[in-house]
Amino acid sequence: MSTEVKQKESLFSKKNRKLISDPFNDNNPITVQVLGICSALAITVKLEPAVVMSLSVVFVMAAGNVIISLIRNLIPNRIRIIVQLVVVASLVVLVDQFLKAFAYDVSKQLSVFVGLIITNCIIMGRFEAFALANGPWKSFMDGIGNSIGYGVILIAVAFFRELLGSGALLGFQVIPDSWYIANGGFYANNGFFLFPPMALIVVGLIIWAQRAKNTKLIEEN
Amino acid sequence: MNVNSNGYTYTFATVMVVLVAVLLSGTSLGLKSKRESNVKQEKMQSILASVGVEVDRSEAQAAYDEVITKVLTIKGGEVVSEDRETGFNVDMAKAIKSSNMEREVPLYLANKDGESFFIVPMRGKGLWGPVWGFVSLEADGNTVVGANFGHKSETPGLGAEISTPMFTDQFPGKKISEAGIFQSISVVKQGTSSGDYAVDGISGGTITSNGVNDMLADCLAPYAEYFKNI
Numbered sequence: 001m002s003t004e005v006k007q008k009e010s011l012f013s014k015k016n017r018k019l020i021s022d023p024f025n026d027n028n029p030i031t032v033q034v035l036g037i038c039s040a041l042a043i044t045v046k047l048e049p050a051v052v053m054s055l056s057v058v059f060v061m062a063a064g065n066v067i068i069s070l071i072r073n074l075i076p077n078r079i080r081i082i083v084q085l086v087v088v089a090s091l092v093v094l095v096d097q098f099l100k101a102f103a104y105d106v107s108k109q110l111s112v113f114v115g116l117i118i119t120n121c122i123i124m125g126r127f128e129a130f131a132l133a134n135g136p137w138k139s140f141m142d143g144i145g146n147s148i149g150y151g152v153i154l155i156a157v158a159f160f161r162e163l164l165g166s167g168a169l170l171g172f173q174v175i176p177d178s179w180y181i182a183n184g185g186f187y188a189n190n191g192f193f194l195f196p197p198m199a200l201i202v203v204g205l206i207i208w209a210q211r212a213k214n215t216k217l218i219e220e221n
Numbered sequence: 222m223n224v225n226s227n228g229y230t231y232t233f234a235t236v237m238v239v240l241v242a243v244l245l246s247g248t249s250l251g252l253k254s255k256r257e258s259n260v261k262q263e264k265m266q267s268i269l270a271s272v273g274v275e276v277d278r279s280e281a282q283a284a285y286d287e288v289i290t291k292v293l294t295i296k297g298g299e300v301v302s303e304d305r306e307t308g309f310n311v312d313m314a315k316a317i318k319s320s321n322m323e324r325e326v327p328l329y330l331a332n333k334d335g336e337s338f339f340i341v342p343m344r345g346k347g348l349w350g351p352v353w354g355f356v357s358l359e360a361d362g363n364t365v366v367g368a369n370f371g372h373k374s375e376t377p378g379l380g381a382e383i384s385t386p387m388f389t390d391q392f393p394g395k396k397i398s399e400a401g402i403f404q405s406i407s408v409v410k411q412g413t414s415s416g417d418y419a420v421d422g423i424s425g426g427t428i429t430s431n432g433v434n435d436m437l438a439d440c441l442a443p444y445a446e447y448f449k450n451i
Contacts, residue, residue: 076230083237090241097248101255104263105278 011137019141023149025214029122030153031207032217036122040154041199042113047170049109050158052099054151056114058144060091061123065143068131075132084127085118092117122150157202165193264309271355271367272331272338290337291330297322298446313344313353313440321442328444331357338366341444345436348428349374352383352436356392362448365406368392370433380429391420403445408434 029035043049064087068075075083096114099107107114117123126146131139162168167175167189179185192198211217223229262278265285269276276284292308293300302308308327316324329340339358344351354370368389375381382388395406396417407414408422408430422430 074224074233076224076233078225079230079234082234086237086241090245093245094248097252097256100259101252104256104259 016138016141019138020145020148023145024152025210026217028149028153028210029125029146030150030203031210033122033125035125036120036150037200037203039113039116039120040157040203041196043110044154044158044161044199044202045165045194046109047155047158047162049106049113050154051151052103052106053110053113053117054147054154056092056095056099057117057120057123057150058147060088060095060117061126061147062140062143064088064091064123065126065131065139066136068127069134069136069139072132080132081124081128084124088123088127089118122146153203153206156206157199160202161193161199164190165198267369267371268329268340268342268355270369271340271357272333273367274333288331288333289329289340290332293328293330294325295328295444295447296325297443298450300447301325311342313342314351317344317439321439324443326440326443328447336360339444339448341441343436343440345432345439347372347375347383347432348380348426349376352429352432354433354436356437356441358397358448360451362444362451363396363398365392365395365397372429375429376426378425379423380426382423382426383429383433388420388423395420397441398445398448401449403442405438405441408437 023029027033030037030040039053043053064084067087068084071083092115095117096107099110099114126142130142134142159169162170163174167173167180167187175187175189177183179187181188224233259278262281265281266276266278269281269284269288272288274284274288289305291303292305294302294304294308294311302325308329311325311327313326316326318324327342329342331338331340337360339360339362341356341358342353343356344353346352350373352370352372352375354368356368357366358364359366370383370389372381372384375383391414392406394417396404397406398404399418404418407419409419411421411424413419414421422434
């Protein structure tokens with residue numbers, strides 16, 4: 001019975017679209033669920049590694065969700081966490097290998113954090129909470145939604161940190177050289193932005209802005 | 222089929238492990254040559270950087286072929302090989318295990334804007350893992366022209382500072398031997414270095430600094446005999 005209902009549902013039904021759009025705002029993994037903060041602090045000093053990290057997480061998350069969802073009825077319940085770990089770990093090793101081969105410089109900047117995608121609680125959380133109970137297409141949408149929700153915040157934080165901390169974006173200087181005090185100007189980069197605590201503050205400010213706009217996120221107490 | 226029976230659980234785990242192992246080792250083998258060429262280009266970049274030639278990784282091979290005129294392999298002060306590949310492929314991690322006079326180590330001869338330089342590779346131990354680098358010397362085999370260091374996993378902000386200009390900029394002009402006697406360059410407590418044979422270490426990165434100190438002494442020594450006779 002339930003399968004019939006699913007077949008009738010179109011691929012981009014309202015419910016399915018909500019799977020993708022929810023994590024952007026109402027249910028963002030970083031700003032609302034406050035998961036995956038560790039990597040948000042560590043690799044957001046510059047925009048480029050943040051973008052690569054986001055893309056890697058999108059891949060791992062979407063592929064992992066689909067794989068788990070496809071084999072969800074075959075997984076023995078007692079070792080399901082181990083199975084989830086194996087799936088995410090293998091995908092991460094694959095990503096790491098490809099980065100080392102095709103984006104070597106970025107992979108050096110990301111260093112251990114590619115490996116640490118494994119411990120990103122968003123991924124295991126979605127496997128456990130969503131993919132184990134839903135079909136592959138839904139899981140795919142959910143994976144894409146959550147990982148992009150994560151990536152958007154990562155990129156936003158990295159944007160501010162690189163702009164204000166190094167005066168550059170994607171490695172290109174955007175603050176004119178003549179503005180700097182060293183060249184007789186009035187401007188200095190804020191070195192504090194290069195340190196992890198500032199990422200936490202930026203994330204905090206984003207959460208603040210988001211809640212100010214979206215009042216239903218404000219807790220009642 | 223009962224997916225929660227013991228037998229099924231074991232079978233599932235076994236099949237999963239075998240599949241994953243095949244998949245991952247296959248990918249690793251398939252991408253091996255690409256990964257190795259990246260590492261090789263990066264090594265060429267560091268060799269060139271020690272004489273002040275900064276190039277992109279894609280141009281490393283061409284610049285290397287142009288700037289590096291010879292690669293010698295030295296053992297006990299004697300040249301044992303002049304083959305470029307033999308020298309380049311020496312595994313320093315293995316080489317430093319044997320004593321100074323016993324090891325076979327490469328010496329790069331560079332020519333930049335008509336001046337010739339020696340480039341000495343190094344490898345040693347930091348706090349968390351290996352440290353390495355290249356030190357370039359003037360044609361007298363004594364005065365340092367430049368140095369760069371790399372590390373696997375030193376602490377960011379402390380030991381990892383050895384690869385920043387703040388540390389490496391101290392090296393140009395230092396000397397490694399006095400009146401023909403090998404001295405090396407010591408890495409001393411920050412703020413206390415003076416003279417031609419010492420540089421400041423990094424506060425808070427003492428063990429890494431000491432590692433670099435030992436590495437300099439250990440890896441420059443095998444060439445002392447050779448430099449004496451040039």
